Amino acid sequence: MSELRYDGRVAVVTGAGHGLGRQHALELAARGAKVVVNDLGGDRTGAGASAGPAQEVVEEIRKNGGEAVANPDNVATPEGAQAIVQTALDAFGKIDIVVNNAGILRDKSFKNMTVEEFDAVIAVHLRGSFLVSSAAWPHLRENSYGRIVNTSSPAGLFGNFGQANYATAKMGLVGFTKTLAHEGAKYNIKANAIAPVAWTRMTEDLLPADFADKLGVEQVTPLVAWLAHEDVPDSGEVYTVGGGRIARIFVAEGPGYGQKETLTVEAVRDNWAAVSANEPLTVFRNVGEQMGPLIQQLTS
Structure with a gap:
């Protein structure tokens, strides 16, 4: 079988300074894509900022013979999202692929969660994915081509103690993905989402340490790369991925009950x-x- 390539494609990967995003950027670049490595450079709660993490990934890509530029803007602001896409246009002339991976955690039991902690997580995961996709959308439509990969989570699909903010954002991304798939169909824009399980700085307190090696980020990125490829056949789908296993997750309806008379x-x-x-x-x-x-x- 021939190697899947991304020659001539331009990808934006958000939150690409560490973990999953870093691996996504490295893989796409190694297969020929030109990559905008976006990362605000804060800690996993969203505090702080540094251009260092994104630039380090760019330097690694260039050392390996790839093409990449760094961008430290904030996905959670309209200005930041526009600047991320503009970086792709200025450096490479277009944008083809958007991988919405940026995220933060503010875990707290619901009774203790503040409005600020809820809003901060929604702002990065859900609003950030909307803003970056929105900034890219006119260019994808104009070129009649696009691939968008959003990052959901099992916590959003099934709920998880102490993550009401995170779960809300991640389930919101499922509806967002499905709607983009419908609206992008006539323009050859496909949108899908992943619900990854991987050992990263975001999950090191949530997953057993014994699984660190088995749940490496390299077990997730192949699915992201496939969903970002021109040959991917599907759109509007959600896939769980981790530890070498991939499965489609879907919303389904049972047979139900109905009657002609007014319900009581x-x-x-x-x-x-x-x-x-x-x-x-x-x-x-x-x-x-x-x-x-x-x-x-x-x-x-």
């Missing part, structure tokens, strides 16, 4: 088993399909 509380109670049944499952591709069973009931 008692009818809901008496048919709760049917309402809660999870077989057979149906995976809908859009809101129109999901409305199908209801429309059929209303018109039959």
Whole structure:
């Protein structure tokens, strides 16, 4: 099989100074992409800033024969997001790939979580992905080509104690990804999301130390690279990835219960088993399909 290449493609990878983002940037560059390495350079809570981490990754890429430029702007501000995309345009003339990877943690049990701690995490993960994608979107549409990879999380898909802010942002990215897939389809813009499990500075307090070697970032990046490639067939999907395992995660609907008469509380109670049944499952591709069973009931 031929090697997958990204020659002629320009990629922006946010949060690429460490961990997953760094590995994504290195892999894309090694396969021919020109890369904007974005990283604010703060700690994992978002505090501080330094141009050092992004520049170090750029120097590593250049040492290995690749092309890259650093960008230290903040994804969570409109001005920062625009500057990140402008860096790609100024350095390489276009943008083809956006990997939204930047993130911070402000873990706290819900009863102790402050508004600031909630907003700060939403701002980087969810708002930041929106802002950077929004800045790139006109250029992707104009060129009739784009690949967007968003970073969700199992914590968002299934919930996790002490991460109400993080989980909210990460589940929000699922809806964001699916909507971009619909709106980008006619312009050959594909958007997908990953829900990674990897040992990084973001997760070192959450994952068992014994798994550090088995959950390396190099086990996640191949999926990101595939989703960023021109040959990827799918859009609007979410995949969990880690430790050498990849699986599609999907939103599905059970058979449900319906009646022509107006529902009552008692009818809901008496048919709760049917309402809660999870077989057979149906995976809908859009809101129109999901409305199908209801429309059929209303018109039959």
